Amino acid sequence: MFKYNFLSNIYINRFTFVKKYILSIKIDQIQAPIANEMIAFESKFSAYMKSNVFLLDKIMAYIVKRKGKQLRPMFVFFVAKLVDNQVNDKTYRGAALIELLHTATLVHDDVVDESNYRRGFFSINALWKNKIAVLVGDYLLSRGLLLSVDNEDFDLLKIVSFAVKEMSEGELLQIEKARLLNITEQDYFTIIRQKTASLIASCCAAGAASVTNDAKMIEKLKLMGEKIGMAFQIKDDLFDYGTSDIGKPLGIDIKEKKMTLPLIYALSKANNTDKRNVVNIIKNHSQNTQKVDEVIQFVKNSGGIEYANKIMQNYLNEAFLILDEWPENEYKSALKNLISYTIERNN
Numbered sequence: 001m002f003k004y005n006f007l008s009n010i011y012i013n014r015f016t017f018v019k020k021y022i023l024s025i026k027i028d029q030i031q032a033p034i035a036n037e038m039i040a041f042e043s044k045f046s047a048y049m050k051s052n053v054f055l056l057d058k059i060m061a062y063i064v065k066r067k068g069k070q071l072r073p074m075f076v077f078f079v080a081k082l083v084d085n086q087v088n089d090k091t092y093r094g095a096a097l098i099e100l101l102h103t104a105t106l107v108h109d110d111v112v113d114e115s116n117y118r119r120g121f122f123s124i125n126a127l128w129k130n131k132i133a134v135l136v137g138d139y140l141l142s143r144g145l146l147l148s149v150d151n152e153d154f155d156l157l158k159i160v161s162f163a164v165k166e167m168s169e170g171e172l173l174q175i176e177k178a179r180l181l182n183i184t185e186q187d188y189f190t191i192i193r194q195k196t197a198s199l200i201a202s203c204c205a206a207g208a209a210s211v212t213n214d215a216k217m218i219e220k221l222k223l224m225g226e227k228i229g230m231a232f233q234i235k236d237d238l239f240d241y242g243t244s245d246i247g248k249p250l251g252i253d254i255k256e257k258k259m260t261l262p263l264i265y266a267l268s269k270a271n272n273t274d275k276r277n278v279v280n281i282i283k284n285h286s287q288n289t290q291k292v293d294e295v296i297q298f299v300k301n302s303g304g305i306e307y308a309n310k311i312m313q314n315y316l317n318e319a320f321l322i323l324d325e326w327p328e329n330e331y332k333s334a335l336k337n338l339i340s341y342t343i344e345r346n347n
Contacts, residue, residue, distance in 0.1 A: 027069050030337045033330050034077045037087055041073055041095055048096050048147055051139070059124060059136055063103060066121040072098050072203050074338055079207030079221055081331040086211065093147055094156045094206035100144035101160055102199060105167060107137035155209050159222075163202035170194025174258065181279055183259040185268070189230070196236075197229025204228075220322060227319035231343050234261055234312040241296050241305055251292040257282055261311065262304030263295070269302050316343060 031038060042064075049060040073095040080091045107124050109115070111133050116126040125133035148157035174191045177183040183191075204225030208218045237260035240253040253260050259282075267275055278295055285291040299305065319339060326332055 027341065030334055030341055031074060033334045034074065034081065034087075037077050037092075038070065038073065041070075041077075041092055044092050045096050045099060048100065048143060049140075055132075056136070056139060059128065059132070062127075063124070066118070070099075071338070071342060072102065072199070075200060075203035075225065075335075076207040076210070078331055078335040078338060079204045079225075080211045082326055082329075082335060083208050083217065083221070084211035085329075085331070088210065090151070090153060090156070091207065091210040093151055093153055094160075094210045095203075097144045097148055097153070097156055097160050098163075098199070098203055098206060100140050100147070101164055104137045104140035104144070105164065107133055107140065111137075156206050159202050159205045159209060163198040166194040166198035170196075170198070177259065178257045181257070181259065181283060183264060185261070185264050188259065188261055188264055192230060192233040193226065196233040197226045200229035200232065201225035220325075224319050224322040227315045227322070228339055228342060231312045231315040231319065234308055234315070235343050237261055238305065238308055238312070241299060251289070251296055254282060254292050254295050255286045257286055261308040262299045265307045266299040266302035266304035270298075274298065312343070 028035075046060075046064055049064070051057055051060070076091060076095040076098065077087055080087045106118065110118055110123040111125045111130050114125075115123050117123055123133070124136055128136075144160070145157070148154065148160075170191050170193070173187070174195065177187055177191070201222045202225070205218050205222035208214075208221045212218065237253065240251060240260065241262055254263070263278075267278060270278065278298055281288075281291045281295055316339070320336070323332065323335065323339075
């Protein structure tokens with residue numbers, strides 16, 4: 001991992017400035033250099049989701065309507081323009097493939113988690129029940145596969161399929177470790193690399209692969225995406241301790257017995273008595289709000305928040321170091337802003 005030295009301090013100071021700037025602008029301002037591409041993408045994506053079944057088209061329209069900030073397609077387009085100053089039909093297909101396969105995993109996740117909401121909207125399973133939701137997820141998956149196969153985008157299919165495999169393995173590893181509550185720091189990094197970072201890595205790799213055949217360049221930009229994804233997930237885990245008001249219920253990860261970096265670090269520094277007490281709360285009293293508050297305070301007092309912030313900053317520095325190998329232009333500047341926005345988001 002990138003160690004702190006004089007150069008990293010430059011990146012920290014620069015990021016502090018960028019952080020203040022980035023929180024004052026909105027996502028549509030960051031998106032401005034690819035605004036036309038994003039408009040075209042929405043139209044193409046809707047067309048890719050079309051079917052011959054009225055019910056399915058109705059559900060697809062609902063999915064499109066509740067879209068989020070579309071950060072993943074933005075990474076695809078910005079990286080393509082960083083590499084070749086343009087996008088092409090393959091770039092659009094790469095962005096669509098990622099969105100189709102990712103949306104399929106979210107629909108299936110909501111069924112598994114028995115979740116009734118997704119981004120403030122009712123989930124597919126809440127509105128149309130589990131059987132239809134599973135079939136919708138399967139349809140999205142098949143549309144993504146066919147989109148790639150029909151256009152012989154086998155390189156893109158390999159990139160994104162690998163990410164989906166990683167995401168599934170990461171979820172299962174987290175479930176396994178949650179049962180035993182024996183997760184190490186290295187386990188944690190493996191889980192978030194697979195669960196979260198692999199998808200952002202695939203966005204950057206797909207964007208590059210759509211405009212170049214340079215394997216080393218594609219791999220380097222994929223690594224940049226992985227670093228961004230690692231920082232993104234650590235930031236998300238910090239929200240659990242009340243580091244920002246984003247609407248995420250305080251202590252929800254603890255209640256779900258998820259061992260995240262701030263807690264793992266705090267436990268590693270605790271004496272045996274404190275460690276047994278915290279593990280007992282997580283194992284047997286995780287639905288008790290007062291007990292969960294005890295764990296949150298324990299983590300804060302043990303330096304877990306500061307440690308996780310430092311590691312997040314390291315990953316961010318590593319991502320910027322890779323990006324700085326490219327010459328300055330409007331797409332590189334926008335990509336820097338997007339990376340900062342991704343990490344410093346408040347929702």
